[in-house]
Amino acid sequence: MIHIGTVPKNPDLSSIRIIADFVKKLGPEDYMILKTLASALTHRQSLTKQQIVNYSKLHEDIVDFRLRALRNSNLVSKHDHDFAILRAGLDTMVLKLLADKNVVGGIGKPIGLGKESDVYEAMKDEMKLAVKFYRIGRISFRGTTKKRSFSFRQEDNSHHWLLVSMNGAKKEVEILQRLMKSGVSVPKPLYRAMHCVVMKRINGIPLANLLNVNDPPVLFNEIMRNVRMAYKNNIIHSDLSEYNILIGQSGEPHIIDWPQAVSTNHPNAKLLITRDVVNIVNYFNRKFHLAQTVADGMELVLNS
Numbered sequence: 001m002i003h004i005g006t007v008p009k010n011p012d013l014s015s016i017r018i019i020a021d022f023v024k025k026l027g028p029e030d031y032m033i034l035k036t037l038a039s040a041l042t043h044r045q046s047l048t049k050q051q052i053v054n055y056s057k058l059h060e061d062i063v064d065f066r067l068r069a070l071r072n073s074n075l076v077s078k079h080d081h082d083f084a085i086l087r088a089g090l091d092t093m094v095l096k097l098l099a100d101k102n103v104v105g106g107i108g109k110p111i112g113l114g115k116e117s118d119v120y121e122a123m124k125d126e127m128k129l130a131v132k133f134y135r136i137g138r139i140s141f142r143g144t145t146k147k148r149s150f151s152f153r154q155e156d157n158s159h160h161w162l163l164v165s166m167n168g169a170k171k172e173v174e175i176l177q178r179l180m181k182s183g184v185s186v187p188k189p190l191y192r193a194m195h196c197v198v199m200k201r202i203n204g205i206p207l208a209n210l211l212n213v214n215d216p217p218v219l220f221n222e223i224m225r226n227v228r229m230a231y232k233n234n235i236i237h238s239d240l241s242e243y244n245i246l247i248g249q250s251g252e253p254h255i256i257d258w259p260q261a262v263s264t265n266h267p268n269a270k271l272l273i274t275r276d277v278v279n280i281v282n283y284f285n286r287k288f289h290l291a292q293t294v295a296d297g298m299e300l301v302l303n304s
């Protein structure tokens, strides 16, 4: 019996590194089945075995055999007669795709494991990359002891959340491309595959982790200038905070994490841009003892 290993059900253990090992053991038929199920996912569908046979053009016996192994490995689920790809299955498929297309040379250490994404460092030739896997809607067990009445796997792997993550990835790439064109300091997106975005890695530290900066008023103005450029291009970040601003080697800010951005035509646009400005004003006043007012900040963003 083929056995390609098993992804642990515990989400914190099913890290990309485990998945990366997995990819090496994946046969071409396994990959074909995962790809078939992943493309069904984008149409909100699960597939019967017969559909998998039809779409993948693999022999029925092979599909049968491989599906059993993929299910044993927690890459694919079965409900009644329907098969669906699980989160670990989608991760596996994407990692293989990134390797096959030579987008990344290999996945390195985690650089940001958050509630909404897992970000890993990677290299491609000499270029430093950040690989962001979206986990939108994941129930975070990190730092919470709250008991839930449903099981993790059910919730984490539901089609709905995988699709939301894919759409988040798609949206962030589109927004980053637009922002880059208008001169906003953001990481350059290089490639998207399903729920994963590969971008240039910023050699920087989150503003939240810096004890002091060279010239706080200059940095404040520079952040506001970037927020303004985005705003002039009809984009409001909507989750701006000291955690989503990385400070580079020359002290320059880079604004990251845009999947929840909204347009300036959004019904709550005024509220959201004000909240972004308030977050930064409050942070600078608290941490660096500035005396900025929200009105000053809004003036810089809207009217300067």
Ligand SMILES: Nc1ncnc2c1ncn2[C@@H]1O[C@H](COP(=O)(O)OP(=O)(O)O)[C@@H](O)[C@H]1O
Pocket (backbone or CB within 6 Å): 111, 112, 113, 114, 115, 116, 117, 118, 119, 130, 132, 187, 199, 200, 201, 202, 203, 204, 206, 243, 244, 246, 256, 257, 258
């Ligand atoms: N392009 C990048 N370069 C360097 N580090 C990054 C990059 N993108 C994300 N990170 C790191 O990963 C963390 C999480 O990424 P982020 O886009 O903010 O997603 P989340 O929604 O999980 O907060 C960030 O706080 C940052 O430390």
Ligand SMILES: [Mg+2]
Pocket (backbone or CB within 6 Å): 114, 243, 244, 256, 257
């Ligand atoms: Mg973030």
